[in-house]
Amino acid sequence: MNITFEASRGVGTGAAAVEILHPETLAAFVDASSERERLARILTAEDFAGRTGQVVILLAPAGRIEDRLILAGLSSEASVFDAQLAGARLAVKCLDLPGDLALAYPEGLDANLFAEFVYGFLARTYRFDKYRSAPRSGLANLKITGCSEVVITQIKSLQVAVETVHIVRDLVNEPGNALPPLELAARIEGLCAPLGIAVEILDATKLAELGANLLLAVGQGSVNPPCMVVLRMQGEGTPIGLAGKGMTFDTGGIHIKPVAGMWEMKNDMAGAATIAASMAAMARLGISRPLVAALGLAENMASGSATRPGDVVRSLAGPYVEIRNTDCEGRLVLADCLTYLQQRFAPGQLIDVATLTYAVQVGLGPRYAGIYGNSRPEIDALLQSAERTGELVWPMPIDAGFHDELASDFADFLNWPGVTYGNASIAAAFLEKFVAPATPWLHIDIAGPAYAPKGNSLSPAGGTGFGLRMLVDYLAKTRTFA
Incomplete structure (x- = not known):
């Protein structure tokens, strides 16, 4: 998967945009929406409260340029493993989405937890299609926005880790x-x-x-x-x-x-x-x-x-x-x-x-x-x-x-x-x-x-x-x- 970074805050353009929330930030996010009442009803029906590991995919509200808005829950109290699992659950939901994905770094979240979230996402997007006549399609590009250089460096290090993990998987999966x-x-x-x-x-x-x-x-x-x-x-x-x-x-x-x-x-x-x-x-x-x-x-x-x-x-x-x-x-x-x-x-x-x-x-x-x-x-x-x-x-x-x-x-x-x-x-x-x-x-x-x-x-x-x-x-x- 191709990963790019943009320093500007905001989700940027793409077929789908991800916002990471937790129970303390969810209400403010809903209040800022142009379709506040509709969004609140949908999230209640989906039982999305911003808890770590929760994911919900929505049609983007009016005023947003993406086709889909994806909300993912991640608390600052999460462990490294929990953050990885939350990222992996997002990946499972997004594996078959067409086009690109934009992921915004949430202000106030520990940089290490965000990087581990990205690691979990990348780890779970792995597919071994070498022996399939028609390889499966899926996400090709991930754009991460709003990160400082320190966070970008941390993510790039974990990107090396996940790429070499995938090499192990490739070797193990060979017949x-x-x-x-x-x-x-x-x-x-x-x-x-x-x-x-x-x-x-x-x-x-x-x-x-x-x-x-x-x-x-x-x-x-x-x-x-x-x-x-x-x-x-x-x-x-x-x-x-x-x-x-x-x-x-x-x-x-x-x-x-x-x-x-x-x-x-x-x-x-x-x-x-x-x-x-x-x-x-x-x-x-x-x-x-x-x-x-x-x-x-x-x-x-x-x-x-x-x-x-x-x-x-x-x-x-x-x-x-x-x-x-x-x-x-x-x-x-x-x-x-x-x-x-x-x-x-x-x-x-x-x-x-x-x-x-x-x-x-x-x-x-x-x-x-x-x-x-x-x-x-x-x-x-x-x-x-x-x-x-x-x-x-x-x-x-x-x-x-x-x-x-x-x-x-x-x-x-x-x-x-x-x-x-x-x-x-x-x-x-x-x-x-x-x-x-x-x-x-x-x-x-x-x-x-x-x-x-x-x-x-x-x-x-x-x-x-x-x-x-x-x-x-x-x-x-x-x-x-x-």
């Missing part, structure tokens, strides 16, 4: 046949390299030379070979290491998943896509931080060459892993990625992002990500970033008891103990085995909010781009490591 591992690697390179982010693609031959056998084991059942994408961003200080799960399709391997919903498993690369797009967003915003990323990309397929339940594989870190469940593959991929980052770059902190477990959704539902880690200050800082950006997360436990579940009779440890409880924390404990104890580490399980089968408040059906804004905010503000 598995269009995005095997090496193709995803090429698209990540095309996204990051022009922005000055160094990109290195380690193919299956190189992974075998390194000894990244867990990643190779996950991908060995597919005709599409696995790979690892290494991204590097320059900055002062010790780098932060980012590991991303990039399963371009996950059948579950020999432990094949049920047919119901398996088509959604194209989304199992959302962690890798989120990290790549987050680094791209930071580069576009001019945020300089020393970052290194290892993105493990593979297809987990069932075939005559697939890993068998009970196979024992030596990890890049050295310990042997008994693979009891081939559908617990994400932790295997991330284990080698975490190890690679530590062996090559010695990062001061590690963060992994993954659609790791269905179990985290059992506890937290589809809206919240689970946050795990070995350092409370880093967990708290990430929670603060989530609050600032309107993303929903919740801290989850790891302790010695979860590690004990991973004991194996035939190897150093196993990838799944066969229990029906605590599996999200058990998966996190598995990852923790591959993190040096003195290295602060965060694990972000986005399995719930990364994909919305029926859509959600900020996203249509499909990939959501969840986690990008939180991650960018955290990386921009986190402390420097020696």
